[in-house]
Structure formats: C-alpha cells, structure tokens
Amino acid sequence: MCGVIGIVSHEPVNQALYDGLTVLQHRGQDAAGIVTSSGKKLHIRRNNGLVKDVFHTRHMKKLLGNMGVAHVRYPTAGSASVAEAQPFYVNSPYGISLAHNGNLTNSKQLKKELYKEDFRHINTESDSEILLNVFAQALHKKHAYRVSPEDVFDAVGTVHRRCEGAYAVIAMITRDGLVGFRDPYGIRPLVYGVRQSNKGKEYMLASESVALVSQGYKLIRDIEPGEAIYISKEGKIRTQQCAEKKQYRTCIFEYVYFARPDSMIDNVFVHKARMRMGHKLAERIQKEWPDNDIDVVMPIPDTSRTAALEMAYTLDINYREGFIKNRYIGRTFIMPGQKVREKSVRQKLNPLGIEFKNKNVLLVDDSIVRGTTSKQIIQMAKESGAKKVYLASASPAVRYPNVYGIDMPAAEELIANNRSESEVADIIGADRLFYLSLPDLVASIHEGNPHLAQFDCSVFNGKYVTDNVDEYLAEAAKDRGEKKKSKKRKSKKKKKNNGTVIDIV
Secondary structure, three states: OOEEEEEEOOOOOHHHHHHHHHHOHHHOOOEEEEEEEOOOOEEEEEEEOOHHHHOOHHHHOOOOOOEEEEEEEOOOOOOOOHHHOOOEEEOOOOOEEEEEEEEEOOHHHHHHHHHHOOOOOOOOOOHHHHHHHHHHHHHHOOOOOOOOHHHHHHHHHHHHHHOOEEEEEEEEEOOOEEEEEEOOOOOOOOEEEEEEEOOEEEEEEEOOHHHHHHOOOEEEEEOOOOEEEEEEOOOOEEEEEOOOOOOOOOEOHHHHHHOOOOOEEOOEEHHHHHHHHHHHHHHHHHHHOOOOOOOEEEEOOOOOHHHHHHHHHHHOOEEOOOEEEOOOOOOHHHOOOHHHHHHHHHHHEEEOHHHHOOOEEEEEEOOOOOOHHHHHHHHHHHHOOOOEEEEEEOOOOOOOOOOOOOOOOOHHHOOOOOOOHHHHHHHHOOOEEEEOOHHHHHHHHHOOOOOOOOOEOHHHHOOOOOOOHHHHHHHHHHHHHHHHHHHHHHHHOEEEEOOEEEEOO
16 A cells, blocks of 8 residues: 655646645655656655655755656565665656556566566566566557657556556656556556646646645546546646456455545545444444443544544444544554554553543444554553443454555464454453444445445455465465564574674674
8 A cells, every 4th residue: 555646737846746745644654755857857756754754855956847756655565675665767668757556466477577578677576666667668669759648558558468466556757748547446546636727737646535635636536447547748638448357346445444534535435434334333233232331432543533433423322532642653554564563552542541440431443453453452441440341343354365555465464364253352352342244344335436336355355356366375475484584594693792792694
C-alpha cells in the first residue's frame, strides 16, 4: 500500500505535489519522493522518512517544472532502502518516471524475462522497477521519435498482458505528459480531477480523492479497472480501456483501514461505508447478546472512530474516548517490523483511567491482524480499572496472507488463522470478541455503489482474484525463511569482548 500523485499544470507543481503527499501520508511512512519535469530536464528528490523530513526548502527550490509525479512508500515487496524509494526512473525510451501502488505476483519471472529477452537490467528488489521496465520496453518497441496516446495505450495493454497482481500507476514521460492506469481488476485505487486556472485547465491523478479536493481540484471519477488515462503537457486528455478482460474487484481492505474517511473510492464515501459497518456489527451484538452488560463503547483511535460512534448509537450505549493518541507516532499497522509495531503501541496510545474504572468496556477496532496490538490495548484497559473488556472488529477475521500490496505475507503471523473467535479472544485477553461478517462488510460497501458487486476479499476468505498466487506465496515463504537464517548467522558472528560487540568476519 502506497500513495501516488501526478499533476499537469500551467504553474510550478512542486508545492502542490508536496501538499498532496502530506494528505496521503497515511498510505506510507517509509519513504517519499518527487520527480518534476521542466520540459527537457528532470528534477528528483527521494529519501527514507516522512514527507516533512524528506523535503526541505533547499530541495523544493530545485524541483522545477509544471509537471510531476510523487510517491509515499509502504514497504512490502523489496527492502526499505533509499534505493527503493520512488518514483523510479528509466532513461530509454523518452525518459520515464513511475510511481506504483500495489504488488506484482509474477515479478521474479518478469525480472528474468526482462534480462534474457529485453536486455534490461533491474537494479533493485522492487517490483515497481520491474513494472516500469515492462512499460518502457513496450514503448521502446514502437521506435517512434515522439510518443503518441495510441503508443501509450498499446504499452499499457502490454503491461496488462505481462504483469500479474495489483497496480495503480502514474508515469511521467519527460517531454510529453502523464499516464495513469489500474490493473484489470482495479484492486488498488486511482482517481483524477480537474482545476480551472487563469491559464487553463490543470489535471491531477491520485490514490485518493482527498488529495485532489485539498488542492482545489474537482473530482471527475475513478480510473476504471484496466483503463488508462493520458494527459499531455498541454493539458489534452485521452482515456481508453486497455485490458482484454476487466472486472471490478477493488481491495475491500481499503474501506476497512487504509483510506481516509473523507475519501471516495470507486464512488463510495469511505466514511459512510464505515458507518454502515458499525451499524451492522451492532446489530449482530443485539441479536446474539440482547442482555449485554456493556457500559460504554470506545474506539481504538483513529480508523475505528466512525464505526464505534455508529455502534454506540445503534446499541443506545454511551460513547466515550478512552485513549489519547500521540499524533507524532505513525500508524502501527504499516510500521516495518513486528518489534517496532509492538514498541510503538504504548508510545502511541495513553489510556484515560477515569473512563475505564469499574466499567465493562466495548473497544472497537477496524481490524485484528497479528493480535499483538489488540492484546496490549486490552491489557492497558484492564490496568486502568476496567472490570471487563470486550472487543469488536469492524471487519471479518483476517485469516490469509495478502499478496496485493499489504504487509500480511505469512499466515502463521495472523492471529485468526486456523483459530475460532473464542480462541482469539482467549489469546488477546478479551472477555468477548465480535467480528463483522464478510457478507455484512460487502453489503456495507455495495450499498454505497450498487455497481460494486465483487471485491478482493482474499485476506478474509483466501480467494485470490489473480492466477499463480500459490507459487508466489511459496516463494515468499522461502524468502522469509532465508532471511531468518541469514539473521541467525549474523547474530552468531557477534561476540562480546569487555562489553563491546565485535563483528567476527
């Protein structure tokens, strides 16, 4: 899960790209990057860290030009090194800069093909660099002096045929314009909008509508699954369906957790969808536990707040804020590394003891993934004086790995994998646990847009929308095993000598 932005304007775009990235910071906190074009020359700044830490005044002054693409990174495929910060750039043909949100499931095969058949070298472990080279190679075969919209659409069609997995892409062709496209299932989101300036129309592409609105752009619509949009540097716009087969299978976890509540994804208000999730979850509690002894409903900040408010209203139980959140700690779920996530929970949330003391509390969270965060929060609630602590998840049980850009690669790390609701409750210390059912989750979003009938629900039901996922999961498990062995070998090489750690070569 990452955030992408692209702008074609009549004015410098550096500040607008920066501001847009700050709005999408929730989609990735590992790295950030901006590439702008001043006609014949590119200007690049990429680094690890939050947007505010990567870009300073001295960097912004050098990002010249009226067209650009930007990215915030959440590491899934590849490593978290600076070399893998996006956007990526390839010189041939035309000079292309690309930002990618998603994950390819056949990247290893593509990497071999690109080297053996296309003579292209991939310098990083990122699948985004692979996708960039697949797109660039398709354009290169046109042998045209300047790119045309037809060439761009043909190249996107080639990407659809060769690449498997999830991808929402914005690519900038240095002298020509911006390209945006989604995979044939529309797993990851992408929207575009327009703004009228004194010099004419300006266009913006982004992962979420909130990035457009915050910059004064009017949301036009979502890019359809398999569709591509081409915006020339002069502001001329063309769209075309480039996939042979396409269907809407948007990632349902976008509505549960990733997207901001003030965004629209595929014409569904995320805030309203989460309200419906809370309402349906409350109805389940009313049906199964009509004589409940819940004294108060509390959200685990921030994503679950909308669902928790609706649950309290439906259950006719008092709503209270029981945790104060440190706004300067990142989103726990998207932090790289389990140890970092565990350490950050108590730094991020501080309980208000007066709200817990001698009460039976229903905590509401957007989802339960690994369970370690939930366990710590429940323990904090009980330490603060709660008599009983119940937990409600505004999504179904996460039981299966995700392969489309979310860091859920191993089933054994997921607390609900091969466990019942009561077993999970025992492990995390909850007195009772409630999950939203998958049919109710689907209905919550379908109600916002009746044209959305199917979703990628693979983390909940194990049904993947693309092919060859078993092979990808086997490779991922093998890679994780090799990394663990490598860490053990490195730790064995370290010996203590008078309190000093020495690396033995």
